[in-house]
Amino acid sequence: MSEQATNGQTSVDEEYEHHGGFPKFTAATPGPNFGPFIEAMRTLQDLAVSIDAPDDVLAEARAQAEALAALLAPYEAKEGEATGGRVIGLPGRGSLLMLPWMIEKFDAEGVRSRGVFRRYHLGGNAAAHGGVLPLLFDDIFGMTVHAAGRPISRTAYLHINYRKVTPLNVPLVIEGRVDRVEGRKAFVSARLTDEAGTLLADSDALMVQLLPGQQ
Numbered sequence: 001m002s003e004q005a006t007n008g009q010t011s012v013d014e015e016y017e018h019h020g021g022f023p024k025f026t027a028a029t030p031g032p033n034f035g036p037f038i039e040a041m042r043t044l045q046d047l048a049v050s051i052d053a054p055d056d057v058l059a060e061a062r063a064q065a066e067a068l069a070a071l072l073a074p075y076e077a078k079e080g081e082a083t084g085g086r087v088i089g090l091p092g093r094g095s096l097l098m099l100p101w102m103i104e105k106f107d108a109e110g111v112r113s114r115g116v117f118r119r120y121h122l123g124g125n126a127a128a129h130g131g132v133l134p135l136l137f138d139d140i141f142g143m144t145v146h147a148a149g150r151p152i153s154r155t156a157y158l159h160i161n162y163r164k165v166t167p168l169n170v171p172l173v174i175e176g177r178v179d180r181v182e183g184r185k186a187f188v189s190a191r192l193t194d195e196a197g198t199l200l201a202d203s204d205a206l207m208v209q210l211l212p213g214q215q
């Protein structure tokens with residue numbers, strides 16, 4: 001823990017601990033039902049984008065979905081306290097927004113993650129939607145700078161080369177690394193391949209370290 005500055009301002013070390021204006025995130029350890037609950041929600045997302053059901057079935061589904069929302073609404077928590085996104089051992093860290101991929105490697109040399117794009121990621125003609133690849137790359141870059149020991153940074157730019165169509169329900173691998181650092185700037189890159197090593201997309205991005213108090 002850093003020392004408190006005598007003039008009442010926070011010290012540089014404390015600003016570092018707060019990672020700019022970000023809240024400090026700690027890992028969550030939910031009960032055993034959280035992971036299966038999130039997986040069931042993903043299956044629902046797959047079905048919500050793929051069903052062709054009669055209206056009486058939709059009426060029943062709507063009633064059940066509204067009942068589920070009413071059950072959960074009293075437990076809404078603010079950022080940094082909600083469980084989703086803070087469970088290291090779950091796909092996508094237990095976040096429904098993130099790709100449901102598992103981190104395999106997380107160190108200063110780089111981050112590797114493996115998973116599949118699912119039916120709810122469909123863009124067109126059996127390929128992943130082009131808009132979900134930046135989500136995957138941006139998340140791997142956030143983790144990559146974190147694993148490299150850099151303070152919380154924001155993505156200033158992110159460039160993607162779509163080399164081949166990205167298939168659904170096929171195990172894929174993404175690897176990210178820090179290429180170089182210039183002051184607040186970390187230049188990062190990542191590659192998305194299939195398990196045979198075929199390149200599907202690659203990306204490079206600039207992650208800029210936040211200043212004290214910066215949102």
Ligand SMILES: CCCCCCCCCCCCCCCC(=O)SCCNC(=O)CCNC(=O)[C@H](O)C(C)(C)COP(=O)(O)OP(=O)(O)OC[C@H]1O[C@@H](n2cnc3c(N)ncnc32)[C@H](O)[C@@H]1OP(=O)(O)O
Pocket residue numbers: 025026027028085086087093138142143146152153154155156157183184185206208210211214215
């Ligand atoms: C245990 C529980 C689990 C936790 C385990 C997970 C870990 C995970 C951690 C969370 C990780 C969060 C990760 C959030 C990731 C996002 O938030 S992504 C969201 C999308 N990005 C944004 O919203 C960013 C919006 N933009 C901004 O906020 C500001 O533009 C920025 C990027 C902070 C930069 O603004 P600034 O601080 O005013 O800096 P500025 O002086 O303009 O630029 C600094 C330098 O960068 C250069 N630069 C800035 N922008 C650009 C650009 N677009 N192109 C080229 N150069 C640029 C400048 O030229 C300058 O260069 P130098 O002159 O110093 O050489």
